[in-house]
Amino acid sequence: MAASRAPTTIPAASADGGIEENAMAILDSSGIKxxxxxxxxxAAFLEAVRSACLAAYNPSAPSWRMYDGVFQVLRNSSSLELAVASFHLLMDLGKQYPRTYLTDSDGHQSLVVVKESWLPFLIGNGSLSSEIGGNARISDHLFDPSRFSLLIEAMVEPTNPTDDNNGIKAIENMMLFQYLVNTLEADFVPRHIAYKKSLDWVIFRESLLNMLLASRKLAFKSFVENCMYLLLNQFHREAKDAVEGSIPSEGEAKSASDMDSSLNYLLLESERTLVSLRKLFVMVMELDLIRKEADTLGLTSRADGFRSARNPIMEVILDELTYNISYLSPFLLAFMEWKWKLEIILQYFSKYCGKGAVRTRRSDNSQQDLKLGSVLSFFSTTTSTKAIVKKMGAEVAQLLLAHAYQVCLSVRSDSSDSTATTEKIGASLQEISCNFISAFQNLRKVGPNIQISPFQKEALFTAASLSRKLKNEER
Structure with missing residues (x-):
């Protein structure tokens, strides 16, 4: 996602009061049963907000109450139509009137945060608009860290696609999650850019994501585990099962057409939610990396509110993948962010391929981090291969190596952001290809009866072909 830029229309604080009153009057449901x-x-309220704030010749930014009204429609939508309309309106308003954005002045970028803007989150002391006025009834539909975690738990629950109400609620929850992640991302990206230029940790200390995860209301380990469950199960396998399980019998043919719309949308939103889950994982990984970097540079203090109980997300993921081996293959298939996928693989190997240096709050041992070239050297002989296999198993080793090689190929074809990943690879593609083949040959010698999956066979075939091609190009 590109960083948000300064809005081209007037700020929310100056929205026309008459427009607000007219729009909110439509939403007034008193006496309507x-x-x-x-x-x-x-539906009329949503259209009024869209017309006034997006489609008008001289649009006005939505007031706090108007923004909040749209969000309440999404949270309490009684139909698929309202859920979709309110979701897209919220997304469009966020693009048109960003809360966090960068401005350019004399060649310098400055971070701007419109703190009085409406937010779907209740985080910290400064997150509420003065319009709330401490009224719990006005804010009880917003998401504090606990409610955000509960939303994930609700999404973990199995969905019956043949139940209209259940299906609409599932879609509503997925759209809510997508919107909340989008809000976190819209705040995160411009801060990330500003931090790279200034190395001012306060920029990230005050980010929505950091405040959300720092709250004691959010059980971080359980939160990550539930997100992993969604990534591995509900959106990797169960979405397909939902389609196959919903094929109607002859007696159900009449109601089949009624289910088509919500079922198709359920599958579509499942895919979009999978994307949002990956975005959330990457943002938290980036935040942990930045926090560690700031800590190493001495830019942080205990007053920053670090939760000693919250381990980095990478550690939580690795623990889950280590103790639940069955998670490993589907997770690596579903998680396609190359930089972090390789980091997960390397850290998994580091658990079995020697101990790294002990790191303190003010030390930087990044030069001792494991690289893929070094990992492959552990499989250079049958003796060393046997030692690794004894610790982690041949199947796991093959799986990790094949996915690591996939990352190498992907980085080669997409050089948009490959510098850090290339450093983690630590060798040329020709060297990696040759050593990858050698590693599999030694794994086969150690375990002659070991099975090789189609994915791994394809990786081996590609490595062999590419190795020959690169050698011929050198001649």
């Missing part, structure tokens, strides 16, 4: 009327009024 018919569900159809409520639905129509909510």
């Amino acid at each position: 018919d569900s159809r009327d409520l639905h129509d009024d909510r």
